[in-house]
Amino acid sequence: xxxxxxxxxxxxxxxxxxxxxxxxxxxxxxxxxxxxxxxxxxxxxxxxxxxxxxxxxxxxxxxxxxxxxxxxxxxxxxxxxxxxxxxxxxxxxxxxxxxxxxxxxxxxxxxxxxxxxxxxxxxxxxxxxxxxxxxxxxxxxxxxxxxxxxxxxxxxxxxxxxxxxxxxxxxxxxxxxxxxxxxxxxxxxxxxxxxxxxxxxxxxxxxxxxxxxxxxxxxxxxxxxxxxxxxxxxxxxxxxxxxxxxxxxxxxxxxxxxxxxxxxxxxxxxxxxxxxxxxxxxxxxxxxxxxxxxxxxxxxxxxxxxxxxxxxxxxxxxxxxxxxxxxxxxxxxxxxxxxxxxxxxxxxxxxxxxxxxxxxxxxxxxxxxxxxxxxxxxxxxxxxxxxxxxxxxxxxxxxxxxxxxxxxxxxxxxxxxxxxxxxxxxxxxxxxxxxxxxxxxx
Ligand SMILES: [Fe+2]
Ligand SMILES: [Fe+2]
Numbered sequence: 001x002x003x004x005x006x007x008x009x010x011x012x013x014x015x016x017x018x019x020x021x022x023x024x025x026x027x028x029x030x031x032x033x034x035x036x037x038x039x040x041x042x043x044x045x046x047x048x049x050x051x052x053x054x055x056x057x058x059x060x061x062x063x064x065x066x067x068x069x070x071x072x073x074x075x076x077x078x079x080x081x082x083x084x085x086x087x088x089x090x091x092x093x094x095x096x097x098x099x100x101x102x103x104x105x106x107x108x109x110x111x112x113x114x115x116x117x118x119x120x121x122x123x124x125x126x127x128x129x130x131x132x133x134x135x136x137x138x139x140x141x142x143x144x145x146x147x148x149x150x151x152x153x154x155x156x157x158x159x160x161x162x163x164x165x166x167x168x169x170x171x172x173x174x175x176x177x178x179x180x181x182x183x184x185x186x187x188x189x190x191x192x193x194x195x196x197x198x199x200x201x202x203x204x205x206x207x208x209x210x211x212x213x214x215x216x217x218x219x220x221x222x223x224x225x226x227x228x229x230x231x232x233x234x235x236x237x238x239x240x241x242x243x244x245x246x247x248x249x250x251x252x253x254x255x256x257x258x259x260x261x262x263x264x265x266x267x268x269x270x271x272x273x274x275x276x277x278x279x280x281x282x283x284x285x286x287x288x289x290x291x292x293x294x295x296x297x298x299x300x301x302x303x304x305x306x307x308x309x310x311x312x313x314x315x316x317x318x319x320x321x322x323x324x325x326x327x328x329x330x331x332x333x334x335x336x337x338x339x340x341x342x343x344x345x346x347x348x349x350x351x352x353x354x355x356x357x358x359x360x361x362x363x364x365x366x367x368x369x370x371x372x373x374x375x376x377x378x379x380x381x382x383x384x385x386x387x388x389x390x391x392x393x394x395x396x397x398x399x400x401x402x403x404x405x406x407x408x409x410x411x412x413x414x415x416x417x418x419x420x421x422x423x424x425x426x427x428x429x430x431x432x433x434x435x436x437x438x439x440x441x442x
Contacts, residue, residue: 100128106241108147116217118155121146123213178235200238255353284308286392307360314343360385
């Protein structure tokens with residue numbers, strides 16, 4: 001019994017006791033405290049009926065207030081839990097850097113918050129998922145278990161079993177952000193705010209007609225259907241996830257624009273020397289191929305692609321007389337030419353989107369034996385991307401015309417690279433590169 005109720009009853013009983021009008025009755029109707037119970041029908045109760053009825057009503061009011069308090073506390077607790085879940089989910093999603101990471105993290109968080117059995121992504125970014133066969137169905141823009149769940153076979157079987165209904169659901173979600181349907185026998189389609197399948201459309205706020213796809217969350221027949229509160233939680237998280245995706249896409253557009261500007265700058269640099277025209281694009285392509293052969297992931301390959309394009313951008317600060325000199329450079333001229341990696345680094349350093357290409361760009365003229373520049377780094381102290389870039393750079397320089405000599409044959413270039421393996425270049429990478437070039441000519 002709560003303290004105010006107890007206090008009030010004590011007071012009333014004391015009053016009744018003083019007037020000798022009331023004796024506590026046996027415990028028959030079960031109020032919380034046995035000492036304070038009384039029964040209106042019982043004989044020993046000599047309290048006037050009106051007083052007894054008033055006390056009973058007061059007690060009932062207290063009980064009702066207590067029960068609605070409990071209900072309110074329960075609702076507050078559950079709202080707090082939902083807010084907490086939403087907060088930690090969106091914090092994780094907001095830290096994602098790529099669309100693929102957002103989709104995987106968002107699906108994982110919603111799936112966990114809503115205790116879902118299967119999850120499926122349908123939409124334009126299915127290509128972002130480099131997943132094993134069976135987990136992606138490229139023909140239908142489908143990804144099974146984007147949350148990283150392992151129940152792939154069951155998810156696929158579920159989809160195939162209900163394919164036509166699910167496809168209709170996905171299409172019908174286009175005019176609403178969120179939709180629920182049921183597939184279990186006791187849970188009919190569009191069942192009053194409850195269903196086993198929750199469909200959340202990831203709407204872009206950028207343009208009216210664009211969207212980032214649809215997420216399906218499914219519970220098994222043994223689980224209870226999703227209710228309206230869960231549907232709202234899922235919809236809020238999907239909305240926040242879509243906003244993060246919008247931001248990534250906007251940042252990507254900005255990044256592309258700055259990279260385009262820099263690419264034009266590269267072309268302008270190469271135009272200073274007719275012999276180096278197209279050099280950066282070829283180095284970029286060769287470096288990416290060698291990188292893939294070495295097992296680098298997509299992000300690293302993308303980094304190599306830009307490092308290849310931009311490695312000589314610092315030549316914009318090298319005198320034309322040195323760049324296109326037909327004969328041998330003097331020691332002084334060579335020292336001037338040797339400043340170009342550092343100059344490339346300085347040009348690119350302020351561009352936030354290009355931070356990851358800086359090590360490769362700065363160190364593409366280091367030598368494996370430590371005799372290179374600008375820092376004289378040795379062996380594996382030279383970043384792997386720089387060692388890869390160097391090999392692509394040397395190959396292209398050897399096999400294309402230069403102001404000081406004509407292009408070498410691939411065979412001659414191969415011999416030179418063999419000879420340089422272990423001194424100027426990483427021997428393992430030279431071997432891998434020459435094997436790659438050999439396979440292509442056969
Ligand atoms: Fe260079
Ligand atoms: Fe180069």
